[in-house]
Amino acid sequence: MVLRFSKVCFRHAESLSVKVMSEKKSSPVKGPFCAAVRSNKRIGERFYRLGLEFTGAGATAFGRFRPGQFAEFDLSAVALPPREKIPEDLADVCQRNILLRRPFAFVDVSAEKNKTFAELLYSVVGPASLRMTTLAAGDSVNVMGPLGNGFWVPDGKKRAFLICGGMGAPPLQILAKVLTKDFPDIEVIAFAGAKTAKDLPFEGRLDEISQQLGFSLPEFAKYGVNSQLATDDGSAGFKGMVTDCFKQWFDKANPARERSVIYACGPEQMLAKVAEIAKEKNIDCQISMERRMACGIGICQSCAILCRANGSNETVYKLCCEDGPVFDSKEVVFN
Numbered sequence: 001m002v003l004r005f006s007k008v009c010f011r012h013a014e015s016l017s018v019k020v021m022s023e024k025k026s027s028p029v030k031g032p033f034c035a036a037v038r039s040n041k042r043i044g045e046r047f048y049r050l051g052l053e054f055t056g057a058g059a060t061a062f063g064r065f066r067p068g069q070f071a072e073f074d075l076s077a078v079a080l081p082p083r084e085k086i087p088e089d090l091a092d093v094c095q096r097n098i099l100l101r102r103p104f105a106f107v108d109v110s111a112e113k114n115k116t117f118a119e120l121l122y123s124v125v126g127p128a129s130l131r132m133t134t135l136a137a138g139d140s141v142n143v144m145g146p147l148g149n150g151f152w153v154p155d156g157k158k159r160a161f162l163i164c165g166g167m168g169a170p171p172l173q174i175l176a177k178v179l180t181k182d183f184p185d186i187e188v189i190a191f192a193g194a195k196t197a198k199d200l201p202f203e204g205r206l207d208e209i210s211q212q213l214g215f216s217l218p219e220f221a222k223y224g225v226n227s228q229l230a231t232d233d234g235s236a237g238f239k240g241m242v243t244d245c246f247k248q249w250f251d252k253a254n255p256a257r258e259r260s261v262i263y264a265c266g267p268e269q270m271l272a273k274v275a276e277i278a279k280e281k282n283i284d285c286q287i288s289m290e291r292r293m294a295c296g297i298g299i300c301q302s303c304a305i306l307c308r309a310n311g312s313n314e315t316v317y318k319l320c321c322e323d324g325p326v327f328d329s330k331e332v333v334f335n
């Protein structure tokens with residue numbers, strides 16, 4: 001049996017009943033909803049945390065948000081920041097019109113009475129995310145979702161390893177929250193990596209944290225989850241790739257493989273490596289894939305992912321937005 005996370009998020013909304021989903025299907029209620037902006041805080045050189053509030057049908061739909069799902073944001077009408085606040089490398093591209101919505105995951109979702117609060121962690125990389133920085137409390141933004149399938153919990157698991165690369169952290173942070181709250185029998189351990197300390201989307205001085213504590217990021221520690229930190233240049237935590245950090249840890253701890261599950265999100269190269277490790281060690285593994293998404297709802301076919309058909313050597317294209325973004329790592333064919 002497979003437990004889907006819809007039951008988990010229902011628990012945050014006291015008015016909603018707990019329900020176990022046994023199929024890998026996307027949320028039945030979705031649509032474009034208007035969200036009110038509550039906050040938009042800069043937490044790093046290029047990282048921001050956006051707080052949103054949904055009411056009415058939007059609150060119901062996003063109250064069922066599952067870790068690993070995402071939402072499509074319409075930022076076409078949002079203003080650019082003043083010229084002096086635009087990073088030099090985005091000065092030209094930011095002038096482009098935003099025709100298409102942009103996909104983002106949520107780092108936290110909670111429900112209270114008739115409202116659902118959602119938080120987004122984003123990095124400024126282009127015209128849409130740059131415009132997002134000008135959103136302020138009291139503004140509204142159109143958000144379509146919840147979209148995609150989300151992570152699931154296979155039966156009998158006792159250990160979950162969360163492996164995040166750079167901006168792959170947000171969906172695994174909410175997953176840490178939900179696993180520790182609703183699956184207390186599962187021990188959760190997180191591994192977060194990036195090129196350098198400043199590329200990690202977390203608050204606070206990571207070099208100091210790693211020096212003082214050896215490991216454990218507050219973002220995971222607040223859910224009682226231990227974490228290991230890795231940077232390619234050694235500016236914080238383990239020096240090297242997060243996949244090497246995980247492998248080293250795993251070989252030393254040697255936990256029961258059949259009772260373990262890996263959840264990973266990050267750059268595709270990292271996901272390919274995670275899939276390879278999972279295969280080598282025979283561990284169940286789910287990876288959250290990224291594609292540029294024009295529609296987010298299975299119409300435009302722009303988000304194709306090459307997959308193996310039913311465990312055979314034959315291949316088929318699946319859609320990242322509808323069949324994913326979370327896939328069993330055995331399914332995906334990496335280049």
Ligand SMILES: Cc1cc2nc3c(=O)[nH]c(=O)nc-3n(C[C@H](O)[C@H](O)[C@H](O)COP(=O)(O)OP(=O)(O)OC[C@H]3O[C@@H](n4cnc5c(N)ncnc54)[C@H](O)[C@@H]3O)c2cc1C
Nearest residue numbers: 070102103104105121122123125126127128129290291292
């Ligand atoms: C399911 C999903 C969840 C996501 N969650 C988050 C999140 O929580 N926080 C966050 O900051 N970003 C997230 N992203 C990425 C985000 O959608 C892009 O950064 C967004 O398109 C930026 O828009 P932009 O106009 O600012 O930049 P764009 O001009 O659209 O892109 C800037 C640069 O990023 C590259 N890029 C954009 N989107 C993708 C993609 N999907 N895959 C690979 N390269 C891409 C472009 O090629 C370009 O070089 C997510 C993407 C997906 C598919």
Ligand code: FES
Nearest residue numbers: 296298300301321
């Ligand atoms: S984004 Fe259009 S089909 Fe997936």
